[in-house]
Amino acid sequence: MGEEIPKKVMNKGCIFLFIVICLYVLTLLIKTDIAVNALAFSIKLLYQIFPVLLLIFVLIFVSNFLVKPDWVRVNVGKGSGVRGWLVALVGGILSVGPIYAWYALLRDLQAKGMRTALIAVFLYNRGIKLPLLPLMIHYFGGIYTLILAVYMTLFSVIGGILLEKILERKEPSQ
Amino acid sequence: MRKIKPKTQSELLISSTKKTVSMFVGMLPILLGVILLTGLILEILPVDKVSDWFGQNILFDSLIGATLGSISAGHPLTSYVLGGELLTQGISLVAVTALLVSWVTVGSIQFPAEAIMLGRRFALYRNLLCFIFSILIAVLTVTTMQLLG
Numbered sequence: 001m002g003e004e005i006p007k008k009v010m011n012k013g014c015i016f017l018f019i020v021i022c023l024y025v026l027t028l029l030i031k032t033d034i035a036v037n038a039l040a041f042s043i044k045l046l047y048q049i050f051p052v053l054l055l056i057f058v059l060i061f062v063s064n065f066l067v068k069p070d071w072v073r074v075n076v077g078k079g080s081g082v083r084g085w086l087v088a089l090v091g092g093i094l095s096v097g098p099i100y101a102w103y104a105l106l107r108d109l110q111a112k113g114m115r116t117a118l119i120a121v122f123l124y125n126r127g128i129k130l131p132l133l134p135l136m137i138h139y140f141g142g143i144y145t146l147i148l149a150v151y152m153t154l155f156s157v158i159g160g161i162l163l164e165k166i167l168e169r170k171e172p173s174q
Numbered sequence: 175m176r177k178i179k180p181k182t183q184s185e186l187l188i189s190s191t192k193k194t195v196s197m198f199v200g201m202l203p204i205l206l207g208v209i210l211l212t213g214l215i216l217e218i219l220p221v222d223k224v225s226d227w228f229g230q231n232i233l234f235d236s237l238i239g240a241t242l243g244s245i246s247a248g249h250p251l252t253s254y255v256l257g258g259e260l261l262t263q264g265i266s267l268v269a270v271t272a273l274l275v276s277w278v279t280v281g282s283i284q285f286p287a288e289a290i291m292l293g294r295r296f297a298l299y300r301n302l303l304c305f306i307f308s309i310l311i312a313v314l315t316v317t318t319m320q321l322l323g
Contacts, residue, residue, distance in 0.1 A: 012290045013203035020207045023214060034217045042213030049209075057198055064197075065190040100208045100284045103291035104201045110292065119292065120300050127278035129250055139258045147318050151311045152275065159303045166299050 052097025060105050063112075072112040080115070085157060088118035092125025092156070099126055116167055117160035124156035204287045211283050219246065224256070228265045235269035240308045243276030244301075245283070253277040267319075271312035279304040 028035040076084045095102060106119050128149055129136075136145045224242055228235045243253065257270040280301050281288060288297035 009290055010200045010203070013200070013207065013287075016286045016290065017203040017207040017210075020210045020214075024210065027214065035214075038213040038217040039210075040213075041216060042210045045209050045212060046206075053205075057194065060197055061190060061194040064193045065186060098208075098284075099281055100205060100287045103204075103287060104197050107291045108197065116296065119296075120303075123300065124279055124304065127275065129278070132250055132254070135251060135254055139254045143322065144315065144319060147322075148271065148275070148311070148315050151314055151318075152279075155307045155311055159300070159307060162303060163296070163299055167295060 049097055049101060052101050055097070056101050056105055060108060063105060063108050067109075067112065072109055072114055076109065076115060076118050077113045078115055080118070084115060084118050085121065085160075088121040088160075089125050089153065089156065092122040093128045093130060095122070095126055099123065102126075115164065117164035120163045121156045121160040124159055125153065128152055201291070204290055208284055208287045215245070215283055225260055225263050225265065228260065228263075228269060232266050232268050235266055236272040236309045236312055239265075239269035239271075239273035239312070240276040240280075240305055243273040243278075243308065244280035244305055246277055250274075250278050266316075268312045268316045271315050272308045275311050276305060276308035279308060 024035055024039065027038070074080060076087055080087070102123075106114070106122065110116075110119060133145060133149075136148075140148075227238050227242070230238075246253065253274050257274050260270050260273070261267065282301070285297055285301060288300075
């Protein structure tokens with residue numbers, strides 16, 4: 001079963017939201033038009049990402065209902081091997097919407113045993129936007145786009161391995 | 175020892191729904207905070223004037239490109255348009271590539287949310303690595319392009 005958001009995380013989230021609201025109030029007092037435009041943009045953004053939020057809600061539900069820690073261990077856990085890297089890599093490339101909308105699902109999978117390196121790989125490969133590739137080719141050329149995508153994929157794996165090593169190395173001293 | 179009775183499908187369905195709703199409600203303040211912060215940063219950041227910041231040398235420009243990409247939170251399409259504009263103004267491809275890569279991989283605005291949800295050290299080191307990688311990838315991409323002619 002997935003991990004519910006603990007009270008501590010909820011409290012931190014509320015503090016973060018409170019700080020952002022304070023920034024808005026401050027901006028409103030100094031430059032009203034900036035605060036109003038920012039709020040209008042944020043509402044538009046929320047409206048735009050609403051379908052993604054619904055998709056993520058469904059995925060978290062599926063994760064809670066169907067995905068058991070054993071499945072996570074086999075497919076994206078410590079012993080998942082090449083399959084784990086591929087799942088994280090392809091999952092990251094195919095995932096849509098803003099990155100922050102995926103944190104809850106990744107947290108859930110992390111609690112079930114997903115490797116830190118694979119979470120990093122998933123997040124990094126979100127940088128490769130398949131639907132936007134034709135536009136990138138239009139602006140920068142096909143060869144450039146291909147080389148960049150290959151390097152980004154390669155560095156996502158290097159980054160995942162490095163991050164896991166860094167976090168593992170520092171953990172015992174905490 | 176007390177034996178735990180296995181859950182029936184309907185019990186599992188109800189508990190999964192409850193858990194999902196609880197997770198989602200817990201995530202809402204973070205999500206709203208990031209969305210509001212994104213709107214504010216985009217309004218404050220003078221994206222149309224960034225070309226003035228470049229033009230020192232390739233390394234410095236790459237650092238500026240990577241930094242600018244890191245603090246930006248708009249749609250990746252904006253980075254393509256901005257990158258294309260910078261290229262026509264004579265800014266190096268290395269700097270523009272660093273901007274493009276860091277734009278989609280480093281999340282300064284999302285950092286508080288990432289730190290709360292996935293751990294502060296995870297978020298800190300991941301974003302730091304992504305920042306360094308954006309410059310490395312930029313140099314490697316442009317070098318490879320030059321080698322290929």
